Amino acid sequence: MFSMTDHATDHLGFLQDARTWTEHWCRHQAEDQGLELTEQDLAIVRSLRDFYFEYDLSPAMRPLVRHLKNSFGAEVGNSIYLMQRYGESPARTLALLAGLPKPKNCL
Known part of the structure; x- marks a missing residue:
């Protein structure tokens, strides 16, 4: 069973260690955001995690759009x-779902 206590977060709810991310974490965060995840959403999240571990960067909007x-x-x-799928700040929402740090320049 999923437990939030297994995942240390910062004051904004972002994981402190991206390596502790699980799909259960992602699904729980999506539920909190009012999102019903599809397989494509999960593929996007996994792709964003790959980007982060390759470049050591949680991408803000422009690099996120280019990567996707x-x-x-x-x-x-x-x-x-x-923006239609993930709200006003897609980079922030996707970073949260992917267990990554909040991208710089995101409110």
């Missing part, structure tokens, strides 16, 4: 789609 466009095509890799 390269990985998933223009339909997913555009700011309008991302």
